[in-house]
Amino acid sequence: MTGSGSRDSLPQAALEALLADPAGDPLRRALWLDALDLRLRPCLPPELAAHVRLANVAPGGKLVFLADAPVWTAKLRLAAAEVLDAARSVGLDATVLTVKTTAVPLIDKPSRVERTVKPMSTASRDALRAALDSLQDPDSAEPGERS
Structure with a gap:
């Protein structure tokens, strides 16, 4: 390390360093998907929002959601038109909605829950x-x- 005082000589936070590197692309995508999930969740019926989560935006305008039980998978499929409209309203070229059921419960991050x-x-x-x-x-x- 040199004593020049330049920004390059200062240590970076681990997250900043990772995001600056091409190796951080999967992390950037995960953060983008999480932010998109937060924007789409209020557009869902409240009882449904707690049981589904955006998992991916695939090529061809395909939104992939995860649901924590088959009943929520069916209810989200019934609300597909509204979800696709909401996705278009935030700038996505969404044309197809796919829902998969997961055996793992969908739990919100503690940072999303204000105690x-x-x-x-x-x-x-x-x-x-x-x-x-x-x-x-x-x-x-x-x-x-x-x-």
Whole structure:
């Protein structure tokens, strides 16, 4: 490494380095498919969106989806016209929809699911405090009683 201070001499993050290399093409495609799935999912009926995922955009305008059960495969095939219209609205030349059933459950990435932490209730906080106090003072007759 030289002390010239140029951008080339600075270490790159692993992802940036991979994406800059032609070897990163499969990763770039996977990221593109994931982003496309996120754009198409709101266009699906809500009960269906949780059970299907875009798997590929194949040559000839073929959209390939995965469904986690045969019932969702059938329901997505029934909604094919709407899905193809939605795909065209985001710039794809979609003409065919294929759905395959997978034996592996489709699970959203944790980053897609926002978890909210609810504050502990006063009753829960008091009960926890009493339990902790009882562990700290084994001679106390009343576990929740403080000295």
